[in-house]
Amino acid sequence: MSDDGTTAEQFWDDRYSESERIWSGDPNTVLVRETADLPPGTALDLGAGEGADAVWLARRGWRVTAVDISRVALERGARHAADAGVADRVDWQHHDLAVSFPKGEFDLVSAHFLHSPREMPREEILRAAAAAVAPGGTLLIVGHAGPPPWEQQDHDHADGHGHHHDMHLPTPDEVLESLRLPQDKWEVLHSGEHERVQTAPDGSTITRTDNALKLRRLR
Ligand SMILES: C[S@@+](CC[C@H](N)C(=O)[O-])C[C@H]1O[C@@H](n2cnc3c(N)ncnc32)[C@H](O)[C@@H]1O
Known part of the structure; x- marks a missing residue:
């Protein structure tokens, strides 16, 4: 519960309810690039x-297995899957990852922009994510390196990913360290920053x- 009395779930449900669709509908480019050569298996x-x-x-x-705190987002995802003819291949699970985590091991565990302006134990969640990777499997964590330009000018304004300026956005090295992984059991395949073109709320690129x-x- 935050100062304004709303839970994280309400915050995200409200955010998703603001419009028919808040993200582009396209898969994240890093996901596409980094998983294209993997044989399909189970993914979280x-x-x-x-x-x-x-x-x-x-x-x-x-x-x-697709997890989110927002039922509004999950229902939207399920409709998208049905439209794409893959409804039977996606299990939509509602979890506040601060409280519960899906069962099982997965060949791919992906966390893209798992940021929230609400309190969220991101490091703990990402440690649980690592623990859910099956032997031989892949963990892919993608985040923002900094706030968007429009938020730098306006500290009170949340960005298109619902962020606030003072939210800590760790480097890949910080994420790796926080995972506390035994070095002999994991291999780092990629760690770094990249640029991405995005449409700002005012429509500019x-x-x-x-x-x-x-x-x-x-x-
Ligand atoms: C910035 S969005 C990223 C969405 C998507 N991965 C993407 O790349 O477009 C962050 C997502 O994390 C979800 N989220 C935030 N806090 C969460 C929590 N505690 N448990 C589960 N999901 C959460 C939000 O509902 C939102 O869908």
């Missing part, structure tokens, strides 16, 4: 939002810096 998408990544994976043959960490759990 944490903070799946409106489901573009989950549906893209399902269309490529993955069996996906801007370039943002994000970061990505890709790890493989050794067998």
